[in-house]
Amino acid sequence: MEVKQAMLLYALTDRAWVGRQTLLEQVEAALKGGVTCVQLREKHLNATDFLVEARQIKERCQVYHVPFIINDNVDIALQCDADGVHVGQSDMPAEQVRQLIGPNKLLGVSVQTIDQAKVAEQAGADYVGVGAVFTTSTKADAVEVTMDELRAISAAIHIPVVAIGGIQENNMMQLAGTGIDGVAMVSAIFSAEQIEEQTRTLYRMARELVKE
Template sequence: MYVIISSNLIKKPLVEVLYDVIKGGADAIQLREKTMSDSEFLVVAREVKKVAVELKTIFMVNDRIEIAKKVDADGVHIGQSDIDINTARKILGHNKIIGVSTHNIFQARIAQQSGADYIGVGPVFPTTTKDYEPPVGLDYLRQVKKETTIPFVAIGGINFNNIHKVLHAGGKRVAICSAIISTENILSVTRSFKNLLMA
């Protein structure tokens, strides 16, 4: 279970949210801040890194590779319009995780051939956090399951009402954002999602 953290979606202090999410069962967390300046982002990333180390959780940074390097994050997640995988490898080194967002099987094949450690598959459903990207649906998820050998993470609009569809289509790893971090009881909601995945 991969939880994406954006400060504009949380209702309580960041550190509190991190503790709840990780104690609830998140295996990895990604810090995604689209509008924050680099200097602000660096401060927040250092905070997240501290908690991730303490609670032994994978910490990924979205897009901002120089900050991922500065705070010694476990890896970086890049989109189709961001830096390419080979450049990311040169900056971060070969011992770090590089994930790539993909929206069709062509992009998934390229990401795998280029040496991505995992791919994001989505948005599976309509999502408000990335409303400029049309949903790709479950067929693409099934295609990825059939055709790729690297791990893949289903992402985009996943909640309690539709997660069973993702699991049914072969998605064993899911990335969740607002359905967890925008809720009042993050710990128990995270735990409920984790239990569904474990089952």
């Protein structure tokens, strides 16, 4: 799967929604429903448990031929041989991450401005995540990016752009015409009662959204 295709429906895990199902079961349901990329985001697990979980989820992603990305933690990504790493502006610089993971792994960078997006592209990023495009409960300190800014970032760089932040079924189509290549979603997927069915709906909508 090429990078642009992989960005269409990008699932970010969030342990807040683990309950009736384990995180692994939730990810499997999302994979069955059609997510095109999975990012494992763990802020509080110890390294041992994180690595075990990462290997399990990576194995499920491989079955569905979907890229598996680790958020922030380059060490874990290298140990489990993840398909890539995603970093924010306050994490390890993208250039340094690229040196550590080599040329063949995916590198994603969170950005809010055209300048940050251009720097990420020059540093070797394969894609950028732009947001928050809507108010989000996942990141209380997230800076909101306007539709005009999102459109400008999409036009300014040559790598895929993924919108992130507060995207739900009822507001996703507001992103039409911004030039993005996909949407990254957390609660819209993982808080659903029926994750697989919900993901199928979101996948259809995402395909409609990115048609240019």
